[in-house]
Amino acid sequence: MNDSKDPLLLDHEVDGIKELDNNLPRWWVWLFYITTAYAVVYMVYYHAMGAGDLMVAEYDKEMAVGESIKSAAIARFESSIDSASPSTDPVVIARGQQIFATTCAPCHGVQGQGIVGSNLTDDYWIHGSTFQDSLRTIYNGVPEKGMISWKDSLKPDQILASASYIYTLRGTNPPNPKPPENQQQPASDEPSPFE
Numbered sequence: 001m002n003d004s005k006d007p008l009l010l011d012h013e014v015d016g017i018k019e020l021d022n023n024l025p026r027w028w029v030w031l032f033y034i035t036t037a038y039a040v041v042y043m044v045y046y047h048a049m050g051a052g053d054l055m056v057a058e059y060d061k062e063m064a065v066g067e068s069i070k071s072a073a074i075a076r077f078e079s080s081i082d083s084a085s086p087s088t089d090p091v092v093i094a095r096g097q098q099i100f101a102t103t104c105a106p107c108h109g110v111q112g113q114g115i116v117g118s119n120l121t122d123d124y125w126i127h128g129s130t131f132q133d134s135l136r137t138i139y140n141g142v143p144e145k146g147m148i149s150w151k152d153s154l155k156p157d158q159i160l161a162s163a164s165y166i167y168t169l170r171g172t173n174p175p176n177p178k179p180p181e182n183q184q185q186p187a188s189d190e191p192s193p194f195e
């Protein structure tokens with residue numbers, strides 16, 4: 001051990017470990033002052049004066065804005081159902097096919113031939129055969145029969161796309177079709193799109 005003692009050396013020691021009383025780096029000290037001052041301002045502004053929204057209130061406000069955008073979109077969709085017609089845009093149909101393959105095919109069959117869900121390719125419909133009927137059935141579901149309502153999990157344009165896609169399945173005669181069960185034929189004034 002050196003006899004000339006470092007003037008910064010403090011006079012305690014633990015297991016041979018000693019401490020030098022160095023000055024803290026200036027940047028560190030400034031950071032400390034600034035964050036302390038910021039904390040005081042923050043506390044006065046948000047907690048003492050209650051002038052700004054705390055995180056929960058801010059979140060609630062953003063959620064309310066989001067909800068109003070969503071309900072406006074849903075209202076627009078609901079009011080457009082009656083006048084909607086199936087899209088023939090290949091991009092929309094491809095999107096609908098993708099949605100169908102992942103969300104609908106487990107019940108309706110990959111080709112729409114019907115498994116638990118009904119056959120979507122024949123002329124027999126339980127809930128009406130028009131495009132609007134399909135939109136309504138997909139939107140509201142038939143929960144008591146096992147057809148879920150999709151209004152909360154699919155966006156309006158996804159419902160339009162999947163309904164447009166299943167419209168293209170009509171008359172495709174896939175193998176192993178599910179036979180009609182108590183289903184009605186389309187009203188005679190409803191022309192088949194394949195005639």
Ligand code: HEC
Pocket residue numbers: 099100103104105106107108116117118119120124125126127128133134137138142145146147148150162163166183
């Ligand atoms: C969990 C199984 C299940 C899933 C998933 C499902 N469906 Fe259904 N769907 C059914 C059942 C069961 C029926 C028949 C309801 C009845 O008997 O009243 C049905 C009926 C329908 C009908 C009316 C058919 C008719 O004869 O009137 C349409 C249209 C339809 N589904 C479209 C879809 C679309 C599009 C999807 C995917 C977004 C989908 N379904 C997903 C089970 C399902």
